[in-house]
Amino acid sequence: MKSISQSIPRPDGMAKADGSALYVADLQFDGTEGGRSPDGAVALGSESGLSKDMLLGRFYRSPYPRGKIRRLQLPECPPGYHIISAADIPQGGKNEIPMAASRDMPCFAENEIRYAGQIVALVAGPDAYEIERLIRAIELEVDETPVVKNIDEALALKGGAIHGEDNIFCRVDLDEGEVDEVFAGAASVVEGVYETGFQEQFYMEGQGLIAWRTGNKCGVRGSMQCPYYVHHAVSHVLGLKHDEIRVIADTIGGGFGGKEDYPEIMGAPLAVASWVSGKPIRMLMDRVEDMAFTSKRHPSRCVYRSALDSEGRILAIDATVDLDGGAYETYTKIVLMRAVFHSLGVYAIPVFRIRGRGIATNTVPSGAFRGFGAPQSLFGIEMHMEEIARRNRCEVLDYKRNYFLKKGDTTVTGGIFRDEIILDKLIAEAERLSGYSGKRIKLGRGKGQGIGMSFILHGCGFTGDGEQKIIKGKAVLKKHRDDKVEILCAAVDFGQGPQTTFRKVVARVLGIEPNTVIFNYPDTDFVPDSGPTVASRTIMIVGYLLQKAAEELKAIWVEGEEQVVEQNYQMPPGMSWDQERLRGDSYATYGWGVNVCEVELDFLTWETKVIGAWAVFDVGRAVDHRVVNGQIQGGMSQALGYGAMEKLEVDSKGQFRQITMADYMVPTSVDFPRTEALTVDNPYLYGAFGAKGMGEMVHDGGHAAFAAAVEQACGKACTTIPLVPETLMEIMEA
């Protein structure tokens, strides 16, 4: 039998290539009341929000970055137009977005403004020009307070605290051993400060949703990763019961985390407007609004101090991990947890103290982005290890090898690495492909050429017992009377491949063709809550539930009968977690990887040119090689963009300076060479056909490998990304 890893053509490929796949902006009223398109892919009709009287919606956003709201004056509305604000939230509903770890962000600003662009009102109506006129006629008066633009201003409490008394949203601390004692007896100490900037997800399709009302039911559909997150947010803001809400995910033009939290932030006020007006409303963000006001990757500053003995060996690490959370806490706590839990990378350090802080500023609330904190702290530890190896006059790979984690070692939270760790095999493959060690020696230092290698681990699935206690994922297989099998779960394919891989998993167990398996985009009226499409959990957690369901269905299969099987998530045996103390197994298992990057540096312009990129990963087992390699190559491209070119700054009001595609640079087809991608099998017992999570870790290390290569090429420490030419010039002329 063929390996499950052998690639098949993407089942969703043809519709995407011929332009017939319908994204939220493409949906049109088809004259029906309801039902689905002939191929089942699209929910149609007025019952699904598509009616001929659909209005356009736009937000009125605060032009002020910070202050108390003194007065909000809304203009008279002409017939057919609606202006909705905090006062319109119905009784029983709450003016707050109920995020996974916090509820501090209001749906509509009511008392205070915390960032320029905060949603204050929503204007809906049939004509875009009239909507624009009404938005301009809204009067907002704010008693302004000095704006906090970054971590330093936040810690200095500029203008008083934004949040609490100290601007600290949340802390995550880890301690092991007597750090101060070890430092007091150390032969030397190496210290470094490592900084990363904002990063824009840059999904090609902007945010877009439709909200509608059918009697006492509220619907939201469109571009989203997590239909049940939107469901939950609408329920909270409108005070509706579970079965009074319907959320439908449509074909989605990319996410990368950017459509994890934002569809809640956007969908909740849109649902209020539709509920109050009784009209279906479509809101499509243009690129400028999307780039200016949707959540970005948290900027970070990590300080690592290492105590070394007289032989240069690491005795202890004392580190701080600071994340700029923006104006509201939203997801910062859980991003910070992941950043801190990954802050020692693939290294076993006996004694450590990690202090993580999520910090309040007056910028757009930072949010989810592929990697979720790990790309920030892994950059810190990888560049710090480079520095220590340099001080020791030691080849960095040889130095790092001394500290590689092994099976049975303790995690930073006191859990156990239970599965085989095959870093040596991954390195051997990376060496074979890239010729790293030979080049590293040959290229010298400061001679305009360099090659860097970075190491990655990434905890798969939700942190700790989140899958068991919070998500409680459930997946269903339904066999119809014609013996066609349908997957019912809430996972969304936003490019990362479950339309392909889930069909393969189910089909392989049942011995049927993948293309015969029905798998529509989720509609909460029909699918159970298998959890959000995030956290590298989809193939490992939901895919495994589907594999188990298929095994069960196979055992009870009766031709010509409708049969339904359901599987519920269970924590793998032996895993334990204490959420109060953050102790135990923070993740069920880990993906591992090695990235290599080779660069040339132009000493006149300080431009860098990537001339080689290689990535070798342990993803457990690839359910489809092309799906996995596509993630590896796309992730490398984003990570190299993060390291080399994607500069995003804020102005004096805390607003982003780069808000068009012309200003914010992402990689094009000519910027980077092909990424040579490879996986090495190391099957995981509780993942679909051995698969572990991998969608995020492909973005965890490319920027560090790039920066390490640039350090070799320029001969100086490069501790801040992105390393755009002006940054490199500052480094070289300092």
Next chain:
Amino acid sequence: MIRLRINGLEREVEIPHPMYRLLDVLREDIGLTGAKEGCGEGECGACAVLLNGVLVNSCLIPASQVDEADILTPEGLAETEAGKLLAKCFTECHGAQCGFCTPGMMMAAAELLFTNRKPTEVEIREALAGNICRCTGYDMIIDAVQLATERGANIW
């Protein structure tokens, strides 16, 4: 009022205001939603179509300038042998992930192969440089175009 040919069909379209774009004509008037609006400022290529055989970003073309023009959209391309071959290659090679850039990529790939039957990898990369893809890192798109080059020797 302008008259133009879209995917081989004669069309008459009213232009409501001077800022009305070819992209609006396609999506709003004709209902052809294969061309996507990714940025609205000519940077991303998601709205690419062929205008008299030349690749353009339809978000940058004023509708008033396409009177008497001949337009090929992703839907029109998909009806041709070349389009069917390209779509199959994109699907097999996983050149489409989220798919939002894909119709525009198909147009750019078609224009390249119509003018250069055997492009090198460098030529393919240059031809696609006006189309941004955030998912694939471009490698599997290149694979797809190379496969179409091999399989379509008698088409291009």
